[in-house]
Amino acid sequence: MTFKITLMGGDGIGPEVVAQAVKVLDVLRTRHGLEVETQDALVGGAAYDAYGDPYPAQTQALARDCDAILFGAIGGPQYDDLPRDKRPESGLLAMRADLGLYANLRPAILFEELASASSLKPDIVAGLDILIVRELTGGIYFGKPRGIEERNGIKTGFNTLVYGEDEIRRIAKTAFEAAQRRNGRLCSVDKANVLDVSQLWRDTVNAMAADYPDVEVSHMYVDNASMQLVRDPKQFDVIVTGNLFGDILSDLAAMLTGSIGMLPSASLGEGGHGMYEPVHGSAPDIAGQDKANPLATILSLAMLLRHSLNRGDLAELVESAVAKVLAQGLRTGDIAAGGDVVGTAAMGDAVAAAI
């Protein structure tokens, strides 16, 4: 059976970093017998430019008809003044909802060679390896009612935070299972001292704990979690939380490493379908200049191989190749710390050659 991957470069540096991951994919195809074909689709600003819609029907069809999506990045200043539903971000949100990609896996891993890039002291972050499991298709991102209207003569904005027990169970299951494969510790983050939704979240996670006797469960308020991530991030193994808290905490955790140009992510639905993307954004200021770091996208391809194609063996090949080029001293500008710099394409070639 031949796998099908949809490539969505998106905006800014997106297309050029995805192109490097494709080089790696080509090596897996030609030299490691991976049977895979690719198809291209537009998303975000690029899709708006072409079709007036950041997630058009053509893209939707290609996004559904594949085993996995490799995504670059979206957004750019030229789209900032569009109505919200035309903006690149809306395309991403629409795709997450459309494909039911409810589980966002965001590892925050410190690469030993890049330890000095962190703004934290070396002993605080050395060996850091956290996984944040963020719910991605619910919560306040999608809750209704929402809008802006006059209330008693005052312009008023409103959004709804809402989670059903089924949504909480589904994401908690992902997180419990991840903790089982890792170090067996799961911290659920909420604001149960204030929010009813968080109380239900906490109760639901607690009710599931008995089914995972090998996982040690703890709970933390989101304000405390943001402190603890700064104070002593290595106390965490897996963190599970809702859409908005996950947005904030996963970016915080990523920044602890100092090298967000290195961090991949996965957004998974039922049955292995998934979307894989680097954590960094579209960086329009350096787009098209052969300056972007393609390693986060290449590591996202590794996650794709592991989670959607069930080829953990090939994922490890890719991850070792990335480790190898780092050990060789190859650095793009964002992780160079004053040393020699290679371009996006050269970095892609080097990883492909190292496999």
Next chain:
Amino acid sequence: MTFKITLMGGDGIGPEVVAQAVKVLDVLRTRHGLEVETQDALVGGAAYDAYGDPYPAQTQALARDCDAILFGAIGGPQYDDLPRDKRPESGLLAMRADLGLYANLRPAILFEELASASSLKPDIVAGLDILIVRELTGGIYFGKPRGIEERNGIKTGFNTLVYGEDEIRRIAKTAFEAAQRRNGRLCSVDKANVLDVSQLWRDTVNAMAADYPDVEVSHMYVDNASMQLVRDPKQFDVIVTGNLFGDILSDLAAMLTGSIGMLPSASLGEGGHGMYEPVHGSAPDIAGQDKANPLATILSLAMLLRHSLNRGDLAELVESAVAKVLAQGLRTGDIAAGGDVVGTAAMGDAVAAAI
């Protein structure tokens, strides 16, 4: 005219740290002519124990009938299983709402002598001085409808995020004016790429900017703000944001300093009425052991003198006295870094003597 201050020690280490601030207040009264009287009120778990209510009518009366409140801390494990409306936190939330304390000022300042306590590299945090202005009586903390109910047979939790333009303008005004007194830079934090409420927030802040030509306004998404606080916190001067984002970011910012035992806060309503409290919590594990750091509460008293009693001169006396004892090398356990340790009471005496 004699000022009236209501003292609310609360739970855990609260009463003992407030007692140290009272020593300082006594010196201001006896030696600096401050005309002030104090009255005590129970709040949080202590009030629940006495009256079955964390913000009982007696406390409400005393909280209203004064110029300012000095608050310790609330909460403890013995209250964790109470229904939400009986828990200590609910008392605090009820008081904020009752007194209309909509503006929470949370400075994050690094004390030079304690720089090594930070988990961040010295050059990243040296000289850090940020002010977070958090909206405190609105947003998702108080929005209705809220609750847990069955929907289509599924237990579902829901909360409402809501802000009116009037609430946004009021807190933004506080923040613009603070920026004018400081370094003239205001960063408004929201999630306008996803939330309607945030879009109204952003538009409202932008519409006000013309009235403050001396303030440079910027906007940042909350996920990016949490990254930027870790990457380069000194880029900020004043941050203004809603209740929930402010809860998360102000704790994050506090932890950047490494010494939350040092950080005060103010919660202000219309007309100078205010509640002042240390940022740290009730620390039940060390309560009653003469181990707590009273400096955050003493610095909260300084904020009280400045904002509610309009005695910035006395506030500076208190702040200098704190700086003096730090320079003398006096340290409670939380900031000792291996050196000699003094107790809570001795630290209070030292500050009182240094005035």
